Amino acid sequence: MQSLKERFESFTEPEKYMRIDPEHILELYIGLDEKGRKSIEFRSQFSPRRVNGTSSIEVNQYNNKKYKTLRFSLTDEEISSLFYTFCDDITKQTRCLANAGAGYNAIILRFSQWKKLFVSSKKAFLSEPQIMGLIGELLFLKEQLISRLGCYDALRSWSGQELTHKDFSYNETWTEVKAIKRSSQAVRISSLEQLDSEHDGELVVYALEKMSSEYNGITLNRLVIEIMNIFSDIEDRDVFISKIALQGYEYNNYYDDFVYEKIYSRNFRVNSDFPKLTPQNVPEAVVKSAYDIDLNRISGFEIKV
Secondary structure (H helix, E strand, O other): OOOHHHHHHOOOOOOEEEEOOOOOOOEEEEEEOOOOOEEEEEEEOOOOOOOOOOOOEEEEEEEOOOOEEEEEEEOOHHHHHHHHHHHHHHHHHHOOOOOHHHHHHHHHHHHHHHHHHOOOOOOOOOOHHHHHHHHHHHHHHHHHHHHHHOHHHHHHOEOOOOOOOOOEEEOOEEEEEEEEEOOOOEEEEOOOOOOOOOOOEEEEEEEEEEEOOOOOOEOHHHHHHHHHHHOOOHHHHHHHHHHHHHOOOOOOHHHHHOEEEEEEEEEEEEOOOOOOOOOOOOOOOOOOOOEEEEHHHOHHHEEOO
16 A cells, blocks of 8 residues: 555646545545645535644645635745655544534644644754653653653653753752763763752663664654654643654654664662762862763663653
């Protein structure tokens, strides 16, 4: 069966559409609009209301003798893979509607949950270490913290780049997340404050191996969508998108070329005995420092999760 990407790429003429699934309860069509832009249409009888598009998605509504049309057109090809995912999500989320009459409102609601990701690409990309670092934090949020705290508290414990020194702070404890290459045996601590706290905390290390772009592994774009869909509450989705934006991330096809396999994750208890540099245990004249910790020498602090 063809993917949505392959089906979109098969269109060569404007204003040519095909139905996504003849057995779907809704009449959903994909194709190229009159300007040759990739688009998805919903055709039915409905009472239109105002729907604002974004800088990369144009929303139009039309009326003819047989039906009305709600159309979403992609205006920025740099985020085409996100558009394919959006089309697939619309199709899946509306498949089990009790009746076709609920289709218009269901699609509008779904678009409102997606629209903050649909911004024009700024062409300023994260570096590979930044990509890996953000993947590590997202993996920890998805794989560990949500199950510990629940969606609401886990999300709000994530500081991101909000001028604090810890990646996650919650219940008088904290977690610092590091992502390293598979071959590395050390983690870089970037400041004296990073592991400094009056409370015990946790160092979580994710080892990642970069794979070819064809490999079905972890990508930043895919991980963002997976986690966004975990949050059923619209406010939680908005908070999540705001936090990844603080990290300098905006959805772009560029990130699909950075594909990783997770080799392992390890959790370490950071207490008063853990080997670390802090403002309290270095000479007063030392006001800034970065250092590496050998993972082989801290196995005694490892926590099984």
